[in-house]
Amino acid sequence: MRILYLQQYLGGDELLVMPIGLLYIATAASAHEAKLFDMNAAKNPYQELDEILREYDPHVIALSLRNIDSQQRMDLKYYYLELPKTLQLVKTVKPEVFLVVGGAGFSMFAKTIMQRHREIDFGIYLEGETAFPALLENLQTPHKVSNLYYRKGSELKVTERGPLIDLETLPIPRKDIIPDIKIYETGKGGIGVNTKRGCPCRCSYCNYYLLNGLKVRMRPPVQVVDEIEELVNKYGMKEFMFADGMFSSPFRHAKEICEEMKGREIKVQWDAWCDIRDINEEFIDIVSAAGCRSLIISPDAYSNSALEGLNKKITTRQVRRAIKLLMHRSNLRIGFCFFQASPGETFWGYLQTLFYYINSIISITLRGRGGCGFSWIRIEPDTQIRKTAVRDGTITEETELLPEDIESLQKLFYVKPSLRFIDPLSRMIVSSVSLIKGIIGRKRHKR
Template sequence: MEKAPYPVPPLGLCLLAACLRDHYEVKVYDGVFDEGKSLVALVEHFNPDYVGFSIRNIDDIVMDREIFYLDGILDKFIRPVMAATDVPIILGGSGFSIFPVECMKLTGADYGIVGEAEVILPALLDRLQFNLDISMLPNLITSEDWKIQTGSSFSYSKPILKRFSEIDSWIDFTHYLQKGVYSIQTKRGCSHRCIYCTYPLIEGIKFRTRKPADIADEIEQAHKRLGFITFEFVDSTFNDPAGHAELICREIISRKIKVRLRTMGINPRHTSDELFELMLEAGFYQIDATPDSASPKMLKNLGKGFDLPEIEKMALLIRKYNIPTMWFFLFGGPGEDDQTFMETVEFIENHINPADLVYMNAGLRIYPNTPLYSIAVSEGRIITGDAVFQPPAYYFTEKITRSRLDQMMKEVSMLYPNCLPALETSPSPEMIAEALTLRMSKQFDEPMFRTLLRIRKKWRGEGKI
């Protein structure tokens, strides 16, 4: 249901539907805009033998906001469907994969699959259909004992199936044409070891890349169907392993198609002139840079795997090629203090284009099975086995108080209008309206965040904010 920062189409569900369609009749219901209104009628009409729910977001990982999505997911989708049908309910999705046992218990679902499910979901349905043994299916969890069946490396070590999601063939994509994007993966897995991160748990610890030609084919075909749209790469990091991103760009360039591309997660370690030149030529108009910190001590403490000179090199390239960038910094991790905070601020002052957005978040979500969880246990903040699910648990350094860090972030944002604390990142309707007018009148072809920053600076000058 979340529509911020923009609505994201259900890529995982559509990939699964594409895998099931050879042997099953499949319907995908997109809850993002309908929010459950027509779901029960659809279930009654379609009369399925199984219902699967994709649980993407559990909570919003902003310490002071603490939105807990699962209650709404239960009320608007899962409970009404359970009341309307007795067929087996199967859960999956990235949020679910972090908290499978908790989600199973809370929802009362029959089955769940942890992690990617292109192979295991069809195998589960085939076995259920013929009453065959399912106890050997890896990554499966059942309501019988809520234990994740072993063999968890099974799917994570296999190559990614060659399937195109064809998102727009499963759902009404018109909703996404205006504000949204067409999501696409170039790989799965992450071999980095950021202490708080769940990506290796959800996708596996080894990068498993897709063939650049397949990725370009997928983009080309979607482009033919939908016209000039934005494609977003939803990988853990786009330019890992080294060289893969360059090959993808070359493939896209060779197709001579006009598309807009954007990506999250550029790893500073593998950036170069060649990468940025290729990205621009392929159609990138916006990227995210997520170093989390620019303090050498914090980069080490957070297990980022790259160092300050590498971030500086990336920042220089970003400015040289003027690629609009949203920067993300995460404060309050183990060892964060006044000095480490100021080191990051110094980097922002010296290296980041004032036309680019700097997003400042404080407090690290503690997830099970991560190094941060172990740190929190060793520091006596939580006890082994403690639920960090609900209310969502956060780590915050002892070396600065929360109010002091908030004050310092506020000061930075007063000094630099392009720096925004997490709670202030949703622009008001008035700001959006003014940005839209400005874009129309000046024919701006820049990412919306840059226009919003222009308005923010103007309003700051006028004392409006």
């Protein structure tokens, strides 16, 4: 069969990111003919999609809905609103095609999306490396496939959950179906490499552990470095990003990958998200020797009360220590963000966070050493924050977390009720800092 792997359009303003999820799915279904189209890489995405549908004439379309929105209250973009346009175009041009939708964004709202958009024939919930190839063999008998939403007449059905994927059995995701991989080399993490899935943390705002499991499943370090070496030697990449939620954990796994990269003398720069608890002199030495360019940490709060409210299991002292260690390494850039008015935060804690944030802007951002942000939590399904927001009256049990307009989406950012009086000040600060960053960025670009 001819399969068209389609990355959903995000509106044209976002950085290009290599569609690694689709690459894994295409690798798992490599017995079939494959074509990849990333709508975000197209000048006229809908027009070009129309042409590809007519010329390639696919039997099945595998559409990845990775992101729902930008999660930035002050620069909010609602990517989901582009989905209906894509679905309507596909079914208008090729009404007989089997349309399969998956991806992290879809999995968060799978039932709602399937109920709203009848153009979708099948929805793959969570991981698809097993489900998608099985579906291709069972298009007429979808009840045999795990992790699948399907339609039986007017009724929406869902099959039982299958086991999590054993990453040691997965081959390196193919890159040969990417028309031009160099377009993703943007200097800002466009080329992604996964080393693991799963997260043992239960941060109160996050549902990642539900989407990928609490158990950390790791790829063999040698295979990870084989993929990196392929990117460098075969495709000419000079940079990439470890796309894990926390590359540094477990420490032993990250260390083995770095040592393997150093042993092969691979000349490439890379970035990674890391756990604050893993930041020490030994770790920084190891990643620096392997080509690390920047480390992004996720404190999400500064005051101890807010850290406890977010279930971060770290302290203010650990946050300061990690940032200080990274700032002292001139060869590394650093990135992090604080949430405002989160559960557990106090007015005094807010003032502490604000002072530290402004100091970080001066010492890190303005000196070109990285970036720090001040943001709000987007309330998402199946999170502790959602329960907290219902309990304190921010939303109700009936509040739709996938609204049909951006105005309703604006109301889904959490602000602790007792701290609402400082919200205008917070928004003014974020707007002012964004303006200053923009001016500085334009001046640096001119140089």
